[in-house]
């Protein structure tokens with residue numbers, strides 16, 4: 001994969017995601033996030049951790065503009081989400097790649113078709129699709145499975161396809177929401193290695209996880225959310241670096 005110069009490298013400290021004093025209160029009255037202030041720079045790899053109910057999904061839903069902040073402002077890839085009109089939301093989402101715990105592949109399509117579909121819906125030129133899709137499938141190590149259907153793949157392989165789908169449109173930011181949640185532990189590390197490699201080529205990654213072993217192994221920036229607030233936001237060395 002060709003290394004992309006991040007805006008941070010080119011211009012210094014360019015912020016892709018910014019939460020400024022953001023709070024979310026659901027209509028039920030639950031305060032899911034309380035005065036969260038946070039910056040993700042272009043080129044970062046950050047883990048978002050926290051126990052169930054801490055507010056991790058709420059944070060991700062805000063970035064995708066599935067919900068709006070009750071208070072404060074959220075900016076993502078240059079879009080001020082408060083001002084972003086509903087019909088312009090696809091423009092925001094096109095700058096993002098999203099990977100979910102449950103893969104979300106289309107079962108009636110092959111690996112190739114699943115990845116190509118992402119580009120077809122945005123009317124990418126056929127020639128580009130023909131060169132880009134095999135390239136991205138080989139990046140995630142699945143060239144030999146391009147004609148297979150999702151049900152013929154292991155969980156780890158399905159998640160690689162999901163990653164190829166997230167990557168194919170060359171997003172600035174990939175959001176991975178518990179991407180290893182449905183995968184064997186051994187294969188989980190491979191998925192995170194793959195995400196790390198993608199990050200080293202210049203794509204910013206935000207990965208939500210509750211798997212402490214993975215976080216300890218890889219290290220890096222850890223954003224810990226507890227009861228709707230950022231409990232800590234620190235960079236730690238990974239166990240894999242200590243050897």
Ligand code: ADP
Pocket residue numbers: 026027028030031032050051052053054055056057058059
């Ligand atoms: P996490 O992803 O860390 O498990 P969530 O962001 O899903 O946490 O939830 C944060 C809090 O908001 C929890 O108390 C949860 O019950 C509540 N919550 C989440 N979604 C909704 C919703 N749609 N309506 C009401 N309360 C919600």
